[in-house]
Amino acid sequence: MTTAAAAAITIVPRHVLGGRGFKAPSDILNVALVGAGSQGSSDILNICKSVNAAPPRGTMKAGTENLVAICDVDWGYSKVQETFGKYPAAKQYKDWRVMYDEMGKSIDAVVIATADHNHANPTATAITLGKHVYCEKPLTHTIYESRLLTKLTQKYGVATQMGNQGSSNPGVRQACAWAWAGEIGEVRRVDAWSARPIWPQGLDTPTDIQKVPKTLDWNLWLGHMPFRAYNSAYTPWNFRGWWDFGTGAFGDMACHNMHPVFKVLKLGSPIRVQGQSSQLKIDSCPNAQMVKMTFPARPNLPNMAMPEVEVTWYDGGLHGMIPELKLPEGKRWQAEGCAIYGSKDTLILGSHGADAYLLSGRTPKSPEVLRVIPDNNHYLDWVEACKNPDLRDKTASHFGEAGPFNEMVLMGVLAVRLQKLNRILEWDGANMEFTNISDTENVSTYSQLLDMQRSMAAAAAAAAAAAKGGGAPVSGPGGGGPRVDPSSKNAKEFYKSLVKHEYQNGFKLPDMPA
Numbered sequence: 363m364t365t366a367a368a369a370a371i372t373i374v375p376r377h378v379l380g381g382r383g384f385k386a387p388s389d390i391l392n393v394a395l396v397g398a399g400s401q402g403s404s405d406i407l408n409i410c411k412s413v414n415a416a417p418p419r420g421t422m423k424a425g426t427e428n429l430v431a432i433c434d435v436d437w438g439y440s441k442v443q444e445t446f447g448k449y450p451a452a453k454q455y456k457d458w459r460v461m462y463d464e465m466g467k468s469i470d471a472v473v474i475a476t477a478d479h480n481h482a483n484p485t486a487t488a489i490t491l492g493k494h495v496y497c498e499k500p501l502t503h504t505i506y507e508s509r510l511l512t513k514l515t516q517k518y519g520v521a522t523q524m525g526n527q528g529s530s531n532p533g534v535r536q537a538c539a540w541a542w543a544g545e546i547g548e549v550r551r552v553d554a555w556s557a558r559p560i561w562p563q564g565l566d567t568p569t570d571i572q573k574v575p576k577t578l579d580w581n582l583w584l585g586h587m588p589f590r591a592y593n594s595a596y597t598p599w600n601f602r603g604w605w606d607f608g609t610g611a612f613g614d615m616a617c618h619n620m621h622p623v624f625k626v627l628k629l630g631s632p633i634r635v636q637g638q639s640s641q642l643k644i645d646s647c648p649n650a651q652m653v654k655m656t657f658p659a660r661p662n663l664p665n666m667a668m669p670e671v672e673v674t675w676y677d678g679g680l681h682g683m684i685p686e687l688k689l690p691e692g693k694r695w696q697a698e699g700c701a702i703y704g705s706k707d708t709l710i711l712g713s714h715g716a717d718a719y720l721l722s723g724r725t726p727k728s729p730e731v732l733r734v735i736p737d738n739n740h741y742l743d744w745v746e747a748c749k750n751p752d753l754r755d756k757t758a759s760h761f762g763e764a765g766p767f768n769e770m771v772l773m774g775v776l777a778v779r780l781q782k783l784n785r786i787l788e789w790d791g792a793n794m795e796f797t798n799i800s801d802t803e804n805v806s807t808y809s810q811l812l813d814m815q816r817s818m819a820a821a822a823a824a825a826a827a828a829a830k831g832g833g834a835p836v837s838g839p840g841g842g843g844p845r846v847d848p849s850s851k852n853a854k855e856f857y858k859s860l861v862k863h864e865y866q867n868g869f870k871l872p873d874m875p876a
Contacts, residue, residue: 391470391494391748394431396458396484398445399598401498402434402475405525406445408741409473409496415448423737427745431465433458438577439598456579458484466491471748474498475525477601478608480585482507483869489514489522490872494748496741498525499617500609501761501768505794506862506874508772512765513875521747523740523757524764526617528714530740534622534758535732536718537702537709541626543728544665545720546704552623552673553682554700556615556713563603563610563678564640564649568593586869603647605779610647611677612774615713617767619700621759622715623673624767625732626702629657631769631791632673637777640678642808644849650678653774675774690723733758780857782806794861796854805853 395406407415410429433455434442446454455461462469462484471494474485482502488495489511501524502508515522528534540546574580574592583597584590587606595604602608623629632655639648653675660668676682684695685708698713708721720726733756735743740758747753747760755762773789780787783805788798865871 389749391427391745392430392468393427394433394461394465394469394472395429395445395452396433396461396472396474397476397480397498398432398434399436399439399441399475401525402473403441403445403448405473405475405496405498405741407448408739409745410449412448413450423739423742426742427471430468431455431461433461435580435582436575436578436598438575441598457582459487462487462491469493471495471521471745477583477597478613479503479587479601479606480583482511483586483865483871486510486514486872489518489520492518492520494521494744495761496523496525496744499768500613500771501617501764502772503609504861504863505769505772505776507871508765508768509794510871510874511761514872515761515765517875519751519754521744521754521757522761522764523744523747524617524759524761524768525740526621526714526759526764527740528618528716529621529625529758530735530743531714531716531738533711533715533718534625535730535734537622537626537711537715538731539728540718540720540726541702541704541709542663542666542731543726545707545724545726545728546666546702546709547706548667548669549627549702549704550669550671551703552627552671552700553676553703554616554620554623554673555676555681555698556611556619557679557681557697558611558615558677559603559647559649561600561603562595563647564643565595565603565646566643567645568595581867584867586863586865586867588866604645605647606645608647609772609775610651610778612651612653612675612778613771615677615698616675616771616774618714619698619711620673620675620771621767622711622718623700623702624770626709627657627671628660628668629671629673629770630660630766632656632773632789633658633791634786634788635773635777636786637774637779637781639778639781642779642781644808648678648778650676650680651774651778652676652680653777655770655773655777685721687721689721690719693719776857776860779807779860780805780853782809783853796857799853799857801854803853804850805856806847806849807851807856808849 393410395402408425410425410427429449429452432452435456472488474481474497478500481497485495485497572593580592602614634656637653639651642648655673657671659670662668682701696712699711702709711718735758744757747757787796790797
């Protein structure tokens with residue numbers, strides 16, 4: 363029997379043996395955790411029971427399953443050490459590939475909470491082994507990886523969930539109920555925004571030489587990405603601010619705050635995108651971004667038309683303009699959220715799709731249109747889906763939905779990184795390509811030539827050279843020679859490298875299913 367086949371029969375579902383109240387001997391999942399730092403340490407407490415940890419914060423229930431293995435590349439990180447301490451019986455690993463090889467037959471499900479660039483590989487591999495997967499957001503680092511996870515999930519039929527926890531909460535359900543009942547009319551414009559980043563962005567690439575901590579396997583942390591020297595600016599936690607490892611505030615918070623938009627309007631791939639931002643750096647995501655995506659008309663619902671719609675994203679302290687109409691009593695324009703502007707009313711939600719309300723102040727009684735998640739518990743609903751095949755495609759953010767949604771989110775990253783083309787970009791979602799970028803044109807991939815401090819320094823160097831008897835002309839700002847753009851790259855090659863990474867260093871993704 364193959365590993366995947368063996369994995370598929372590990373659990374005898376509760377519903378087969380005796381209903382919700384019956385607990386079969388195999389009804390406890392054996393779970394592996396990949397990425398035991400800040401987010402992973404929190405996620406796993408909501409999924410697996412711990413012998414010596416306080417219960418999760420808020421109204422969340424403590425985990426119910428059995429954690430058998432923990433994988434993290436940095437055993438010196440305090441959060442990782444805390445996770446080890448909370449689950450002393452779990453076997454510890456640094457390389458998830460070794461963990462899968464040694465414990466694959468003992469594992470039913472995997473939780474992935476690494477840096478963004480390392481989400482797809484352990485997730486895709488686990489699916490091909492027949493393992494259920496909970497993966498943190500953003501689901502992947504590239505559009506190709508999202509498409510791959512969507513298709514692999516369809517092929518292997520495992521339970522999946524992306525970690526945009528608000529998708530299981532009442533706000534999104536209320537928003538869909540009102541909108542689909544016709545309460546807001548047709549929608550042609552949407553704003554969504556986040557006050558993040560709360561980590562450093564807009565940084566120059568580190569140049570100082572730092573020694574890799576003995577507890578960190580730097581090569582494993584880099585994974586399939588090109589090698590670069592270690593620097594503490596990259597990890598832990600700050601990875602989100604670097605293009606090679608994260609997706610900036612957009613990839614982080616659009617997964618939460620744009621999800622209600624995706625759900626209410628039944629969106630797919632945009633057909634046009636454009637982006638702008640504060641200064642682009644070589645390696646670091648900008649401090650603030652604005653992206654506009656245009657989506658084609660979709661099939662109308664019985665009580666709601668679905669015309670072409672423009673969705674605009676803001677982050678870094680920018681947000682959608684506050685409406686002139688007075689907000690309802692007790693409501694305020696939040697630092698995180700979205701506004702869906704209908705022809706009859708405006709639907710507003712806060713961070714993670716919470717606290718849905720209508721700008722008019724009305725509270726219509728509309729019937730539920732989405733499945734109600736038990737206790738609104740994003741984690742344990744995935745656990746239940748692992749045990750009940752009937753729920754595999756019914757979790758709030760299963761990969762059949764989260765994959766296409768994550769592709770939409772990552773389109774924002776592409777729009778920002780290609781902004782120097784200075785035009786609206788036309789996107790063919792089915793083929794994952796832009797249709798109005800030629801084979802021969804170039805694009806500036808960062809804008810440090812426009813940095814005033816650098817320009818002044820170049821001018822000072824040119825003046826000093828001239829005062830000494832005339833050196834060679836300095837090209838670029840302050841120089842007098844021809845302007846040379848060191849950031850210029852072939853535009854098509856550049857964007858294709860962002861859509862689909864070249865996997866290096868011995869790492870390999872599974873093949874894309876037909």
